[in-house]
Amino acid sequence: MEIEAGQGGMQSREVILIRHGTTAWNLEKRYLGHTxxxxxxxxxxxxFSLREQFSNITCDALYCSDLQRCQQTLTQIAPSQAGQAELDPRLREIDFGQWEGLTYDQLKNNPQYRxxxxxxxxxxxxxxEPWKAFAxxxxxxxxxxxxxFSPILHSPNTNVPKIAVITHGGVIRYMVSxxxxxxxxxxxxxxxxxxxxIRLDGNGGSWVGTRLTFP
Known part of the structure; x- marks a missing residue:
């Protein structure tokens, strides 16, 4: 899907979407949203491996969900750049409401869940949280x-600006889609x-992304 771009001119940037590390609820396969x-x-x-890969990357912009599992991931993988990160509650996982902390086995016979x-x-x-609000x-x-369009991310040199986003699985799936x-x-x-x-290319009218190999 093409997305409207900002002010004119061809622009490109690389976006690195990072899912937080493992929590106890992830191991137990419990729904984990705003908890x-x-x-x-x-x-x-x-x-450790992600930290090593990230050590060779300098971000022009860095964003992080305000939930602690993402903030802890940020400090683990990018300690030298963590101070420049913007914490943004819009990057939270969807709120599962009364299903927070429950598992598939606990919910599988619930008609609403199906x-x-x-x-x-x-x-x-x-x-x-309704899907519309999440989206x-x-x-x-x-x-x-x-x-x-951002002067920080729009540089005349040959380097493609890099933006890192530390967030949650559902958010990443939605962004990629x-x-x-x-x-x-x-x-x-x-x-x-x-x-x-993901590499984003915009021509002033729309943006289109291409998945790249990380790093």
């Missing part, structure tokens, strides 16, 4: 921070501590 829990004690070892699995855009978890806040972030043509929400698999790199 603010931290990483497992072994986070430093889990994220409907939500089949059509999350049409069914909202009890006291949870709107992510779209708002992308339009403002990834795809708008919006940035890369013919990608559905469930087409992207991203495990804790994984990075996905």
């Amino acid at each position: 603010d829990i931290g990483l497992l004690p072994g986070a430093e070892q889990e994220l 409907k939500w699995i089949d059509a999350p855009q049409e069914m909202t978890p009890p006291k949870g 709107e806040r992510i779209d708002s972030f992308m339009e403002e921070s990834l795809m708008s 919006r940035l890369i043509p013919d990608q559905g929400f469930w087409d992207t698999q991203v495990i804790p501590g994984q990075a996905i790199k």
Whole structure:
């Protein structure tokens, strides 16, 4: 899907989408949205490889979900750049409402849950976040921070600006589905501590993304 670009001229940038490291609820396969829990004690070892890869990357902009599991991931993988990060609550995972902390086995016989699995855009978890609200806040972030004209990200030199975003699995799936043509929400698999790199090219009228190998 093409997305409207900012002010004129050809622009390119690389966007690195990073999912936070593993939490206890991830291990237990519990739905984890706005509940603010931290990483497992072994986070430093889990994220060591990503830290090594990230040590050779200088970000022109760095954004992070304000939930502690993402902030802890940030300090593990980019300690020297963490101070420049902007914490943005728009990057939070979707709020699962009354299903927070529950597992598939606990929910599988719930008719509402079955409907939500089949059509999350049409069914909202009890006291949870509607898909429309989730999509709107992510779209708002992308339009403002990834795809708008910015003097900081628009340099006459040959280096392509790099933007890193530390966030959650559902947010990354949604972003990839919006940035890369013919990608559905469930087409992207991203495990804790994984990075996905996308090159965005805009011609002043629209942006289109291409997935690259990380790093």
